[in-house]
Amino acid sequence: MEDSIMIQLKDINYEIDGQTILKHISADIYKGKITTIIGPSGAGKSTLLSFFNALKSPTSGQLIIDGKNLESYDFIELRRKVQLVSQVATMINGTVKDNLALPLTLQNKTMTDDEATQFLKHVDLPETFLNKNTKELSGGEKQKVSLARSLVNKPKVMLLDEVTSALDKNSKQAIEDLLKKINKEHEVTMLNITHDINLAFDMSDYIWVMIDGQIAEIGTVDEIQDAKNDNVRKFIGEKI
Numbered sequence: 001m002e003d004s005i006m007i008q009l010k011d012i013n014y015e016i017d018g019q020t021i022l023k024h025i026s027a028d029i030y031k032g033k034i035t036t037i038i039g040p041s042g043a044g045k046s047t048l049l050s051f052f053n054a055l056k057s058p059t060s061g062q063l064i065i066d067g068k069n070l071e072s073y074d075f076i077e078l079r080r081k082v083q084l085v086s087q088v089a090t091m092i093n094g095t096v097k098d099n100l101a102l103p104l105t106l107q108n109k110t111m112t113d114d115e116a117t118q119f120l121k122h123v124d125l126p127e128t129f130l131n132k133n134t135k136e137l138s139g140g141e142k143q144k145v146s147l148a149r150s151l152v153n154k155p156k157v158m159l160l161d162e163v164t165s166a167l168d169k170n171s172k173q174a175i176e177d178l179l180k181k182i183n184k185e186h187e188v189t190m191l192n193i194t195h196d197i198n199l200a201f202d203m204s205d206y207i208w209v210m211i212d213g214q215i216a217e218i219g220t221v222d223e224i225q226d227a228k229n230d231n232v233r234k235f236i237g238e239k240i
């Protein structure tokens, strides 16, 4: 069966201060799949990611998310549908439960302990964590709580911005495994940025290689590993 499209990018360009950062980006992101953007520092990966939840807007081009043009979204609606998870898990002062409930608190709703426990289960944390102060958590545990919290609004898309880069080897593996599990169980479309090429090869359905503001190559992991484009081969060769 053909993969169906969750996000379409049509000739996206971005300029700032007279400098062209992104050039003619056209590509599709498929529903329920993990797409990872790799490429050298300064290629434009973060800039591109920031369009999907409207932190920045393209200078020209069209971005269609779940069948609707980005410009016709209400920001709140968009950010519930498209959740950003960052490199550093930002926590509010208080307990794990306070943090898990935050997306609901902001909507004047509440979360029961049972509901919170279910969210902890999704990220393999025990119920005993509910009343822990977030100051007592390790980096990996914070990232798990952050992932659990990002599921509360039942997003269709998760933007993962270097989510494992601040973690040690064991926590990296745990978060990678969790992302794969969340992707399958919640059928969330994931768009991932990483400098860790092994992580990209391990967890992606599709990889985009960005070089100098353009997509140099799109393909499955096998296709990217066999890419003929010299710049792509050089970038991957340097990273492995």
Ligand SMILES: Nc1ncnc2c1ncn2[C@@H]1O[C@H](COP(=O)(O)OP(=O)(O)OP(=O)(O)O)[C@@H](O)[C@H]1O
Binding pocket: 016, 017, 019, 021, 039, 040, 041, 042, 043, 044, 045, 046, 047, 048
């Ligand atoms: N506000 C800005 N003003 C001017 N130039 C900017 C601005 N923001 C980003 N840039 C430039 O845009 C280019 C792309 O930056 P971006 O952060 O998207 O790259 P990246 O691929 O994510 O890099 P990294 O892997 O280092 O995070 C860089 O050359 C950067 O200097």
